[in-house]
Amino acid sequence: MTNLADIAARIDGYNPDALEAGHAQDIIRSSIAPIEGWETLTLTAALGRVLAADIVSPINVPAHDNSAMDGYAFSGRDIGEHAVELQVAGVAFAGHPYTGGVKAGQCVRIMTGAVMPPGCDTVIPHELVQSISETAITIAPGTVKPGDNRRLQGEDLAAGTPALRKGKILRPADLGLLASLGIGEVPVQRRLRVAFFSTGDELRSIGEKLDEGCIYDSNRYTVYGMLTRLGCEVIDLGVVCDDPASLEATLRTACETADAIVTSGGVSAGDADYTTTVMAKLGEVHFWKLAMRPGRPMAFGKIASNGKSAYLFGLPGNPVAVMVSFYFFARDALLQMMGAQREALPMLRVASQSAIRKKPGRTEYQRGILSLDDEGRAQVRVTGSQGSGVLRSMSEANCMIVLPHGQGDVDAGELVNVVVFDGLC
Known part of the structure; x- marks a missing residue:
């Protein structure tokens, strides 16, 4: 893990009390190491998991030359400058190849996916045939070219080549691809174990009496949802009171049972916020405040x-x-x-429907609603109040407007960066 001296040397003006968001992301990225350990799962259990090794195709896909269309297969040598009549020699179905011979001037009626008959390299779709009878077809000149509508053996994937790479998060299409190769089990990274808890004497869990000055702990459920959606094995350690001894004991428990720990609360400069102090006691804190809004008090480090x-x-x-x-x-x-392959969040450039006030010198993440105008062009507007306690605005939003560190005020119609929530939260 990168140490503080390395970080300070790499970043001009390094200040862990007011770090630029981009620098913080770089520090985290350079500090993290993938976990070890993997298991073998059936395809039906592997959705959303991370591949632990390359998957090499044991077969060609497709396994043979086949037709991409319903139509008639023939030799491209039969095509000329004039209309040509071909005699129908037989029929080829998917799973039931035509086994007879095909001579010059003959064709075979063929279905999509059926093996190309010997000597045939071209398929004309049924709807492009000029005339059809039970025994012959006529092809007009210029309708097709030699080789049209034929899928070649190994065209999608050749035997011995990687079908999926290590680090790929398995999606439904990947399961289908693996099944098409006859592969029923795959090696995947073990699940990442993440312990999480909230801090604060004012927090109450659902079902507890809400005393005066207290609030229900929503963060734990939000964090649980985000971790679960990410595919983590979650360890809920509940609510920890504002007490250094309790916090240290909980952090030690989390450290001894999980790969990563996510806490909420307790990292600001208040007298009862002890997280960064205990972190420093148990390990190293790389930064504890960011030049961003919302979320200035955020700490990152490693404890033992x-x-x-x-x-x-x-x-x-x-x-x-x-x-x-x-x-x-x-x-x-x-x-x-x-161990997942790194894929940066896709950033769109979208016109802002209205002016947005922004102070240079900090990165701002504003909740937005992405929509289309009457002419089908993308546009975005803020949800309203951008207070960091207005959770309803996150529920209403479908995207985040990202205003970079040096950005000033935004004019109506000006393009802004947008990250869409779909598939994220």
Whole structure:
């Protein structure tokens, strides 16, 4: 893991008390190491898991030259400058090849996916045939070219070549691809174990009495949802009171049972916020405040206890800040720990429907609603109040407007960066 001296030397003006968001992302990325350990799963159990090794195709796909259309197969040598009549020699079905011979001037009626008959290299779709009878067809000149509508053996995937690479997160199409190769089991990375908890004397769990000045703990459920959607094995450690001894004991338990720890609350500069202090006692804190909004108080580092270690992401306490910090900082790191291939969040450039106030010198993540105007062009507007405690705005939003560190005010109609929530949260 990168140490503080290396970080300080690499970043001009390194300040862990006011770090640029981009620098924080770089620090996390350079510090994280993938976990070890894998298991073999059946395809039906492997959805969403990370491949632990390359999958090499044992066969050609397709396994033979075949027709891409319903139509008639023949030799491209029979095509000329004039209309040509071909005699129908037989029929080829998918799974039931035509086994007879095909002479010059003959064709075979063929179905999609059927093996190309010997001597045939071209297929004319049924609807392009000029005339058809039970025994012959007529092809007009210029209708097809030699080789048209034929799928070649191994065209999609040749035997001995990688079908899927290590680090691929398996999606439904990948399961289908593996099944098409006759592969029923795959090696996948073990699940990443992530412990999480909330801090704060004011927090109450659902079902508990809500005393005066107290609030229900929403962050734990939000974090649970984000971790579960990411495919982690989650360890819920509940709510920890604002007490250094309790916090240290919980962090030690988390460290000894998990690969990573996600906390919410307790990382600001308040007198009762102890997370960064305990982190420093148990390990090293790489940064603890970012030049961003929402979510300025965020800590990242690594702690150890009884010979075990874990990366720690100390997220803010405000509900929106928790989600922003997770998606733009913790999420990528956890995927990296899983051994997943790195895929940056896709960023769109979209016109803002209205002016947005923005102070240069910090990165801002504003909740937005992406839509189409009357002419089908993408546009985005903020959800309204951008207070970091307005969780309802995250539920209403379908995207995040990302305004970079040096950005100032945005004019109506100006293009802004947008990250769409679909598939993310």
